[in-house]
Amino acid sequence: xxxxxxxxxxRILKIGQSMTLQCTQDMNxxxxxxYRQDPGMxxxxxxxxxxxxxxxxxxxxxxxxxxxSTTEDFPLRLELxxxxxxxxxxxASSPQGRNNEQFFGPGTRLTVL
Amino acid sequence: xxxxxxxxSQVPVFEEAPVELRCNYSSSVSVYLFWYVQYPxxxxxxxxxxxxxxxxxxxxxxxxxxxxKSQTSFxxxxxxxxxxxxxxxxxxxxxxxxxxxxIFGPGTSLSVIP
Numbered sequence: 440x441x442x443x444x445x446x447x448x449x450r451i452l453k454i455g456q457s458m459t460l461q462c463t464q465d466m467n468x469x470x471x472x473x474y475r476q477d478p479g480m481x482x483x484x485x486x487x488x489x490x491x492x493x494x495x496x497x498x499x500x501x502x503x504x505x506x507x508s509t510t511e512d513f514p515l516r517l518e519l520x521x522x523x524x525x526x527x528x529x530x531a532s533s534p535q536g537r538n539n540e541q542f543f544g545p546g547t548r549l550t551v552l
Numbered sequence: 553x554x555x556x557x558x559x560x561s562q563v564p565v566f567e568e569a570p571v572e573l574r575c576n577y578s579s580s581v582s583v584y585l586f587w588y589v590q591y592p593x594x595x596x597x598x599x600x601x602x603x604x605x606x607x608x609x610x611x612x613x614x615x616x617x618x619x620x621k622s623q624t625s626f627x628x629x630x631x632x633x634x635x636x637x638x639x640x641x642x643x644x645x646x647x648x649x650x651x652x653x654x655i656f657g658p659g660t661s662l663s664v665i666p
Contacts, residue, residue: 481658501659
């Protein structure tokens with residue numbers, strides 16, 4: 440049981456490039472989330488999904504896109520990378536239910552130059 | 553909407569001393585409360601959570617937190633810290649009526665000094 444896995448661990452992009460951050464969970468969780476973590480700012484929700492085929496915007500969705508074709512995978516797409524997207528990105532999942540904890544992946548550290 | 557305040561961005565403490573990390577929240581509805589810990593270069597993991605019932609909640613690694621509804625607080629405590637407790641600690645709140653969004657505080661960096 441690997442939990443939540445994220446790839447890559449690190450990435451450097453040039454302005455205007457695009458990339459996909461991968462996230463996979465093997466716990467059969469319905470709910471999945473993408474956060475970004477900036478120093479001193481805590482975690483900000485980018486997008487979330489309550490099940491395959493269903494996604495919705497969080498607090499800071501601009502510049503990102505997601506899809507959820509399977510229960511296991513929830514990739515995050517950056518289309519035109521900007522320096523403001525330099526951050527650490529965390530994927531998380533949780534079982535269905537209002538009071539359940541979230542399980543986090545190890546994160547992807549992205550730098551846009 | 554909910555919000556979370558963590559009053560101390562950094563807390564240095566000597567090994568074996570007690571520590572309290574403060575968390576206050578605001579919400580117009582009842583909430584669930586969580587404390588997560590993030591060790592260096594890792595993702596977050598749950599320390600403890602308050603859902604209902606006893607206001608004193610015990611978690612992993614000897615941590616506990618007390619829910620105080622009148623003061624809208626959920627402070628985290630440990631009677632004797634170890635070097636291995638050095639980490640970032642996040643308080644989080646989720647509305648009982650919400651199926652999705654958890655609001656995280658900005659975090660408190662705990663540094664345990666040998």
